[in-house]
Amino acid sequence: MERVGVVGCGLMGAGIAEVAARSGYDVVVVESSTERADAGRGRLEASLRRAETKGKIESADAVLARIRVVTEIEELADRDLVVEAIVEDEAAKTALFRELDRVVTSPDAILASNTSSIPIMKLAVVTSRPSHVLGIHFFNPVPVLKLVELVPSLMTDAETTARARTFAESMGKEPIDCQDRAGFVVNALLIPFILSAIRMFESGFATAEDIDRGLVLGAAHPQGPLALADLIGLDTTKAVAESLYEEFKEQLYAPPPLLARMVEAGLLGRKTGRGFYTYS
CATH class of the missing domain: 3.40.50.720 (NAD(P)-binding Rossmann-like Domain)
Incomplete structure (x- = not known):
């Protein structure tokens, strides 16, 4: 090759x-x-x-x-x-x-x-x-x-x-x-985690900064789930979640309404300069 x-x-x-x-x-x-x-x-x-x-x-x-x-x-x-x-x-x-x-x-x-x-x-x-x-x-x-x-x-x-x-x-x-299942290994584990963080933020349970700081300082993650969603791209995050939900019909894979509204607004994360955070 x-x-x-x-x-x-x-x-x-x-x-x-x-x-x-x-x-x-x-x-x-x-x-x-x-x-x-x-x-x-x-x-x-x-x-x-x-x-x-x-x-x-x-x-x-x-x-x-x-x-x-x-x-x-x-x-x-x-x-x-x-x-x-x-x-x-x-x-x-x-x-x-x-x-x-x-x-x-x-x-x-x-x-x-x-x-x-x-x-x-x-x-x-x-x-x-x-x-x-x-x-x-x-x-x-x-x-x-x-x-x-x-x-x-x-x-x-x-x-x-x-x-x-x-x-x-x-x-x-x-x-x-990996077996040929939507999300394979990493995203089948990662996307529900990110969606859970979005739902937590959406409900007003905690700020984006505190959610991310909690995982960085308390679980030794290199970055928090909302910052990671911004890096991946919120449109990509939503698309992967939809593929997982279509495959498994599990509620934990369903994109939260806030994620859908942000994508509709063009707030896609780092690549557009604004997502859960604002980037210069």
Whole structure:
């Protein structure tokens, strides 16, 4: 495996492209418009310049030379593995997987999703190669966090999973195995925790600051659940919660009304400058 494709150059897509290129892979990233491609290219360059300044890589230019950011999905035709990293929306992802199945020519190529909650089978069945589809779920920030969740569906063959594990380990990641259930391991545990904190804040039980300080100082968490929701993005938090609720019909997965209103208002956390906290 030498040629990697990534669809989407937002925070997650750019992070995946960066760690792949830093590990020596030839990387093509596809974005939906010239403006988004330019923004993604700038995000990659800024991150790599920081890594070079901190001594984490020898040359940002050498890594950037292994990455092309384009707007034509046909550029993925020769890839050995393609990772989808677009918006957490089932309809958008299934439409993309139909396109990838058409575009990627090698029958042995792996089509992977970075979804944090959508069952992989729903993506695999729209392709002609469900045995070569699985989830490879990275965590934000991708260059820093080592965990990767490997999520084969009922149709994924063992060789595909083994190749995906080798790919993850080649980038210094530590994969864990997950069953194909909405939320996988981490989000199935994390999202109810965050939703509980939102309900506590919504009810007036405690301030956002005190909820977060309680978990940081009392449970040794690196940051509180509301600050973490802002980092993840409240729209993504809501989308994952909805996927979990659809799968399990458990009330603890239902998004609280406050979360829905904040998303409707465009208060999405760090990426918009305001969520449970205000960011400059």
